[in-house]
Structures are given as C-alpha cells and as structure tokens.
Amino acid sequence: MKKKTTQSRIYGGVKANLREEERRKKLIEAGLEAFGTRGYAKTNIKMICGVAGLTERYFYESFRHKEDLLCAVYRELIDEGQRDSMAALEDSDGFPLETALRALKMFYQRFQQDPRRAQIQLFEILGVSQNIDREYQNAMRLLADMVRLFLCKVFPHIHEEILNRSMIPTGLAGSIIMIAHEWVLGGFITPLDDIISQCTDLFVAVGKHIESRS
Amino acid sequence: MKKKTTQSRIYGGVKANLREEERRKKLIEAGLEAFGTRGYAKTNIKMICGVAGLTERYFYESFRHKEDLLCAVYRELIDEGQRDSMAALEDSDGFPLETALRALKMFYQRFQQDPRRAQIQLFEILGVSQNIDREYQNAMRLLADMVRLFLCKVFPHIHEEILNRSMIPTGLAGSIIMIAHEWVLGGFITPLDDIISQCTDLFVAVGKHIESRS
C-alpha cells in the first residue's frame, strides 16, 4: 500500500496550503532583503533561507530557482507601484497636472523609503537572464503607458492616436528611470522636490511641444 | 643558475609584447562576438578562447577574469563612439542642430550595423557587478555631458550654469537609451529616420522650453 507523500492536514490550526503560502511570503520578503542589500549575484539560496528562517527544502517547495524568486519579488514591487499609481489616477479631485505630479512623487518616494526596492527595481533586475529581461521590459512599457495616459489627461489637445504611435512616452519613461538611477547612486542627496521639479520640466516641455503641433 | 621564466625574444619576426598585444585584441574581438550573441552569463572562458582560436593560458595572460574582458570590450565600444561623436562635433560646418542630429544618427546607426554592439552596450553590460556598473554609469554620464554640450550649441540662449546643475541632460540621455532599447528589441523594424525624428522632438521640445525661461 502506497502512502500519499503529500499528506496535507490542519497543523497549528492552519491548513497546509496556507502554511505553504506563508512560507512563500517569508521567502519573498527574504529575497527583497538579500537581493536589495547584498545584491542578486552575490546571494545564494542558503543565504535566502537563512534570512527567511527556513531551510532549503522549503525554498524548492515554492520556487524552482533563485531567478524564480527574483521574478516574484520584482512582480510584487511592480504590482504595488502600479496599484498606487492607479489609485492616484482614480481619485483625481485636483487638476490633472497635480494628479500626475502626485503619482510621480510617489514613484520616487518609494525608492527613498525603501532603498532595497530601489536597488532591485533599478539595478539588480538588469541583465540576469532573458526571462527577467522580459519582465523588466514589460514594466518599462507599463511605465511608458502610464506616461502616455498622464500626457493625455494633462494636455487634452494632444491627439491620442499620434501619441499611441509615438516613442515619446517611452523616452520620457527612460528619463524618469535614468534620473532615478543618478538620484539613488548619489545617495538621495538631491531633495525629492528638486527631482520632481526637473521631471515636471521635462514632462511639461514635451507636452506643450506636442500639443502645439496637434 | 635560474633561468628567466619570461624569456622574451623575437618570434616570427614579431617582438614578444607585440605578439601578446595581438592575442589580447583577438580575445577582445572574441568577447564582442560571444557576449554579443550568446550573452555574457552563458559564455564561459573556454568558449571565448575557442572563438579567439587560443587556449585558456592566453586568456589569463591578458585578463584576470571574464568580467575583465567584458570591461575591455565595453571600453572599446564606448571609446569608439566617443571618438565619432567628437569628430562630428569638430567639423561642424553646418548648423548646430544638424551637427547634433548627425551625431545622434551615428549613435543609433552603430547599433544597427553591428547588433552585437547593441546587445552588449545596452543589455549585457547591465547588472554584472559593481565594477561594471560603475563603467556603465560613467558612460551614461558621458552621454549626458554630450547632450548638455549639444543643447548649449543649438540653443545658445540657455544659461550654461543652469544646465550644469540640471538633471535634464541626464533625463534626455535616459530617453535616448530607452528608445534604443525598444528599437533593438523590436528588431530594428522602425526606420532609423523615424527614431531620429522622435528624439529630435524630445530634444527640441526640451531645448525650447528651457530657453524660454532663461
């Protein structure tokens, strides 16, 4: 008679799949910590497990490899940012430009509040593998779409179709990221408001210019 | 009596240090090929040597590790680009804007002409190590300085000091890079002139905007 190897039962008052889910979350948090401080390359699975307070067995329960975990951590960060931006867009009680600035500010603020996030989202994610590259590209396209959206809101005279074919939102997304790079590498010395002001300049300059030709 | 282990003499009509230099160049060329097609992570030293037509011994003669070679390859690419841009700047017989466009066009053209270069310069270089990250940051700052320079030439009313403290050139550099990313990932489908036109829009929009406030 074969025993089922995966006997799942209530344990500590918690169902098996829930316990597993909790371990998964612990590992993601540990990944954020390890990747965000030591760096992805210099982190191995034993370290991650150490930080999570679990052993390797549980790592492989939830992830196939280190890269898998990085992907999960990254998605967590992106989703979180995406939700916040959308929320800012929803309750747009003020002027469109102010809404956009609020969203932008939040985007940068998150980096300052948790430098581990900045490290992963801006640096560690780069050049790991083709799969991860794809994740990154997706995120960048999301950011470009967000820029596109805000451009339309703030400059209503811009023809939407023109913007849809344009790479200008992509370019502005690149600006935002590159400025973030410099800001982070400089240890957040530049005041956040200065950063926002510079970005606003770029955004407004480009917006007005396109609008004037529509 | 000890023999000198490094007996260098003329061999094949070539001095020892020159022969070594040639092997080094072969390895750099092999690095360009391997990193640019297989990718940095998936390339090991044996492969590099295979492509170069040399054996491991000669690899360690010129480089300490794979990262060292990547650094050398990258510097080669950046220096080459830098030289071209400077040359374009020197013989500025036409209008400043045209000069700038010519330089920008060359910047993108090089990627199309040799996709291995694009792969390394835009993707493979990312996230390898802290040292390599520093190289990348240097190159990005060079690019930003170049943008700054062209902004001053094309829009002479802009106060130079303002621009020096500004992150706007950094932002524009980011735009250029991000647009290049999308272009390359899209397999160079978008015509080069379209790319240039988009970049010009960004450049002019920002230039005019700053100028109008000086």
Added chain:
DNA sequence: TGACTTTGACAAGATATATTGTCAGAATTG
C-alpha cells in the same frame, strides 16, 4: 497516549566552471 506529520539540520551527490599545471611537438633563431 499513540500514531502520524511536519520541521530543521545537515549530508551527499551532481554539476559546472575557474584556474593552474604538464608536456610533447612545432617553430624559430643564430
């Protein structure tokens, strides 16, 4: 309490790669 599951610690094999070393033969010089 007794049966059974979950957990943690660690062993052990597998794998991949870096890096150094050896050696014989080809190439070259004087």
Added chain:
DNA sequence: CAATTCTGACAATATATCTTGTCAAAGTCA
C-alpha cells in the same frame, strides 16, 4: 643544425553552488 622558446591540447585541482535525500526530534491531532 642544435638549442631553446613558443604553442596547443588537455589533465588536474580547486571551488562553489545547486538540488535532493536522510533522519531524528518536535509538534499536533484524535
């Protein structure tokens, strides 16, 4: 031609890490 250096092929060692497996003890349930 004889001496000797250079070269290429490959062995061998070192190292690091992944990944799976074992086992006993602790925890939990009925």
